[in-house]
Amino acid sequence: MDRRHFLHSSVALGAAAAFTKAHAADALKVAVMIPQSGPAGLFGPSAKACAELAAETINARGGVLGRKLELLFGDAGLAPAEASQVALKAWKGSGAQAVIGMHDSAVRGALVGLFKGQVPYFYTPVYEGGECSRGTYVTGETPQQQLAPVIPWIAAERKPKKWYMIGNDYIWGRNTNAAARGYIAKTGAQVVGDEYVPFTVDNFDSSLARIRDSGADAVLVSLVGGASVTFNKAFASFGLADKALRLGTLLEENTLSGIGVANARNLYSSAGYFANIQTPAAKAFSDAYFKRFGAQAPALSGLADSTYEGFLMLEALAKKAGSLDVAKMDAASEGASYSGPRGVVTMRSRHVEQDIYVADVDAKGFRVVKTFPRVPSGQSCKV
Secondary structure, three states, rough: OHHHHHHOOOOOHHHHHHHHHHOOOOEHHHHEEEEOOOHHHHHHHHHHHHHHHHHHHHOOOOEEOEEEEEEEEEOOOOOOHHHHHHHHHHHHHHOOOOEOOOOOHHHHHHHHHHHOOOOOOOOOOOOOOOOOOOOEEEOOOHHHHOOOOOHHHHHHHHHOOOEEEEEOOOOOHHHHHHHHHHHHHHOOOOOOEEEOOOOOOOOOOHHHHHHHHHHHEEEEOOOOOHHHHHHHHHHHHOOOOOOOOEEEEEOOHHHHHHOOOHHHEEEEEEEEEOOOOOOHHHHHHHHHHHHHOOOOOOOOOOOHHHHHHHHHHHHHHHHHHHHOOOOHHHHHHOOOOEOOOOOEEEEEOEEEEEEEEEEEOOOEEEEEEEEEEEEEEOOOOOO
């Protein structure tokens, strides 16, 4: 029906109301790709809850570009080719106009190849750096943020002389450890071991024997999910927790719950968010989360919060660009900023500058012991 015609008809008020309602229902569909299965599946429930809370929060203040968000969840815990098919269905089949991704780097590579810069893609977790594809906006921590300031701090505080590095055998583990090697060397310490294991490993006895025999007094743990839980529990049972400190860049609250605080002596984690950060913004976020989902909600964590933060950057960048067009968003990305649970987060080179926290573990869980404000990502993507 022609709008100009019915506005002058005898049923103008009713028809105008129907037109308004139809446009209000024009939701902005967002594909949310999070691990619901596989080694990282333990991160899925809290990430899903944070996505729902983000959508509700943004919708309550009018949505993105005046459109309410509608979430389409997809399993990114599948193999990359299968996860791509899930994303393709959400994008082309269901009409998603933006993608929030909290998943591993192998899936990210597949999705970047799928989207080819045709849809804005917000990649939110800890990752190894180097992603500069058009239309991809990275809000997670890089090794330059999690390790460059932290390893020298640990060197000053604990004075380790020998580091052993262990990670999963894929791009994140290998590139994280490669970056760490340079930071360790600058402290005067040496790397006495560097090994990589498949995601399917469920016994670390031989690795732990090598760590013990190396004389390492510090271990960098670049393991994911269940592998990290198994390794760290076994590390303590081997009697190594009193002999060597551990530092992880993917040790978050769900992982710690699996490890158990009794097995976390001398364990440190470096991240952009911990659930017990005591800033007003972080406390308000935590209060809203547990009010919405109850005391038995999945544990808040850095990875879960990263999903929430991805939505905040989508909102901020879309507002600055005035559009969801990738070319316009790329042009507007430099300096796009918001204030959220992590504090003030600002995009530079399609990555973010953010605060970095170091936590150790006490009887109550993670305890923040050091804060590095406004740490740059170390990336140099052209905008």
